[in-house]
Amino acid sequence: MTPEIALLLAQDGITTGAIYVLVALGLVLIFLVTRVIFVPFGDVVGYSALTLAALQLKQMPGTVWLVLTLAALATAIETVALIRRGELRLLPKALLTYAALPVLCAGLVWLAAGRELPMWLAVALTLLIVMPISPLIYRIAFQPLADASVLVLLIVSVAVHFAASGMALIFFGPEGFRTEPMTSAFFNLGSIGISGQSLLIVASSAVFSLLLFLMFERTYTGKALRATAVNRVGARLVGIKPQTTGAIAFLLASGLAGVSGILIGPVATLYYDSGFLIGLKAFVGAIIGGLVSYPATAIGALLVGLLESYAAFWDSAFKEVLVFGALIPVLIWQSFMSSGSVEEEIEEEEGDA
Amino acid sequence: MLSRLCASVAALALSVGASSAADLTIGFVTSLSGPGASIGIPYEKGILAAHAFAAKVGDVNIKLIRLDDASDPSAASRNARKLVEEEKVDVLMGTSGVPGTTAMATVGAESKTPLISLTPAPAPQHANGQWMISIPQPPPLMVAAVVDRMKKASIKKAAYIGFSDSWGDLVYDGLMKSVQGSSVEVVTNERYARADTSVAGQVLKIVASQPDAVITGGSGTPGALPYIALQQRGFKGGLYGTHALINPDFVRVGGAAVEGVICPTGPVIVAEQLPDSNVTKKVSLAFRDAYQKANNAPTTDAFSAYAFDGWLVMLDAAKRALAKAQPGTAEFREAFKDAMLATKEVVGTHGVYNYKPGNVYGVDDRARVLVKLEQGKWKLIE
Numbered sequence: 230m231t232p233e234i235a236l237l238l239a240q241d242g243i244t245t246g247a248i249y250v251l252v253a254l255g256l257v258l259i260f261l262v263t264r265v266i267f268v269p270f271g272d273v274v275g276y277s278a279l280t281l282a283a284l285q286l287k288q289m290p291g292t293v294w295l296v297l298t299l300a301a302l303a304t305a306i307e308t309v310a311l312i313r314r315g316e317l318r319l320l321p322k323a324l325l326t327y328a329a330l331p332v333l334c335a336g337l338v339w340l341a342a343g344r345e346l347p348m349w350l351a352v353a354l355t356l357l358i359v360m361p362i363s364p365l366i367y368r369i370a371f372q373p374l375a376d377a378s379v380l381v382l383l384i385v386s387v388a389v390h391f392a393a394s395g396m397a398l399i400f401f402g403p404e405g406f407r408t409e410p411m412t413s414a415f416f417n418l419g420s421i422g423i424s425g426q427s428l429l430i431v432a433s434s435a436v437f438s439l440l441l442f443l444m445f446e447r448t449y450t451g452k453a454l455r456a457t458a459v460n461r462v463g464a465r466l467v468g469i470k471p472q473t474t475g476a477i478a479f480l481l482a483s484g485l486a487g488v489s490g491i492l493i494g495p496v497a498t499l500y501y502d503s504g505f506l507i508g509l510k511a512f513v514g515a516i517i518g519g520l521v522s523y524p525a526t527a528i529g530a531l532l533v534g535l536l537e538s539y540a541a542f543w544d545s546a547f548k549e550v551l552v553f554g555a556l557i558p559v560l561i562w563q564s565f566m567s568s569g570s571v572e573e574e575i576e577e578e579e580g581d582a
Numbered sequence: 583m584l585s586r587l588c589a590s591v592a593a594l595a596l597s598v599g600a601s602s603a604a605d606l607t608i609g610f611v612t613s614l615s616g617p618g619a620s621i622g623i624p625y626e627k628g629i630l631a632a633h634a635f636a637a638k639v640g641d642v643n644i645k646l647i648r649l650d651d652a653s654d655p656s657a658a659s660r661n662a663r664k665l666v667e668e669e670k671v672d673v674l675m676g677t678s679g680v681p682g683t684t685a686m687a688t689v690g691a692e693s694k695t696p697l698i699s700l701t702p703a704p705a706p707q708h709a710n711g712q713w714m715i716s717i718p719q720p721p722p723l724m725v726a727a728v729v730d731r732m733k734k735a736s737i738k739k740a741a742y743i744g745f746s747d748s749w750g751d752l753v754y755d756g757l758m759k760s761v762q763g764s765s766v767e768v769v770t771n772e773r774y775a776r777a778d779t780s781v782a783g784q785v786l787k788i789v790a791s792q793p794d795a796v797i798t799g800g801s802g803t804p805g806a807l808p809y810i811a812l813q814q815r816g817f818k819g820g821l822y823g824t825h826a827l828i829n830p831d832f833v834r835v836g837g838a839a840v841e842g843v844i845c846p847t848g849p850v851i852v853a854e855q856l857p858d859s860n861v862t863k864k865v866s867l868a869f870r871d872a873y874q875k876a877n878n879a880p881t882t883d884a885f886s887a888y889a890f891d892g893w894l895v896m897l898d899a900a901k902r903a904l905a906k907a908q909p910g911t912a913e914f915r916e917a918f919k920d921a922m923l924a925t926k927e928v929v930g931t932h933g934v935y936n937y938k939p940g941n942v943y944g945v946d947d948r949a950r951v952l953v954k955l956e957q958g959k960w961k962l963i964e
Contacts, residue, residue, distance in 0.1 A: 241782035403620035404831040405803030497779035506777040541783030546773040
């Protein structure tokens, strides 16, 4: 391996890693606030890329029907729940959140689809239609069992993933899509070239990570999310609604998934089910961060990207084995480091009960 | 009164049973969902076209039962068992993936039910003997045509990149067999997964080994990934592929990067460019009509045509087997197997089929043509 090849591989690895960073941050955000390991998160990334591709091909994106279906389900569940608790005065607000807003998003995309759209508008519409997906899934599948154990939530999460990828097959069809590159710029730095798209990916990843950091540090919403993450019971005692913070976490993460889908669309061919593998690799990054630390997660996700890139060069047939095999030493190390936290979690669960 | 009612119901049931027993029942399995769906769905459309084309052998009706295996070999095996035991099918057809077909073949041999495989799957060794034939061209036959072309283009070093699954292995093995004793040397054996987002590492290794040409062992839209990465690295050598790339979505996703790719394929893809003397031309055009009628869309892929050819081979064998036994019986299945393994010169859309015991594949040189992608269209080159 010449130094030039090493640099090119590093560049490719950092580009892929930067996408994993966004997905991994979303996974950690959701896990910390709601204790859900959101397996279908990768599918949402896929939805985003496929929606943008459909808009660019002047077709109606399948996500419109997906959001409408989810909105109908969520509205029905929320209405029944409110009627059972006898809180009918909350009904207008629920209808606004679970019916009117998603339908508005879907309606805007529906109106715009089929026309020649400028790139920024197509991207904005994609984000608009992807954002409601995760919060609606949260309302339908996870909010009713918010106090269940992590394991139960994980099992539900896996089931939701299969439903999500099945729906993607119905709405997008089995073929792969690639979106148009956002920039065709190309920079020559000495002997190696860097594409504008790679720079855009790395820059967006950095900007969104920074925004997330600022939100946690500087806003009340961010602090409420952190409080819920640290101690759900305590947060409830000081008047933070875990349901609301859960929905906000899913909304933010959905935005991150939307952005990563938009970024990965031009560099990879995506299928209705390829989001899962992206989610899985981001999850490896999140595990390196112990599912608690955002900076460690970001570094972990970058490492996964780099490892993947070098492994593809050294021995392409064993690439996946190397990437997922990297989990083993990390898990062994973490089980030595954090034998205390398992007990803590058990105590907390007993306390909840 | 009640007993008379019972009797008439029983008589009715008997007569229904008797009339359906005379039907020839075909059990068809394909992948309508799961990762293999992009190939499995065309098979389904092909079988619908075939059933619309001919729903009778002589005056015997053909009953078609279709099942989805979700790209899962164990589901394919379960489906095959259900078709054999509950539906009492006479012939099994399917499925769209090699592992699923292999699983079905075991059930077929065990229950002594003939299987017409629609993928280039090998037949299992079974005590009950050979109960399976394969319709598609075996990869070595197709790759050999590409290697001949490489020799003509005086290519010395060829790089290989393919899927890290059984398809990638089949193409690589075919390639290694074809280059034996020739001037072409294969310099790399790189692999990637269907869902991979980047093959930059593999392509760097390929470019570093300075080949004159690259041949890929991918399929469908994921097959475009290496060509796109090669273009980004500024690779200027020859581009070759296999018949698994013949798919309109491959052209859409690949865009400018796949321009000039040379692939082998069944003649049905370029039927209208073939000379009238070509034996498969007439059948291919008839298939296009039937497909258009059954699916309200023109054909664009090679897979639906395999299902159609499987149907033609089935019709031919069924005609000879019906002279010996009634459908729905073990004797018929035995007779069908013997007829199937004695198929002679049945003209299909992909080639001319000849089978004999001990031979799973039935096609020869007439089942391949070389095509080149020029401005988004496959052009016949020889």
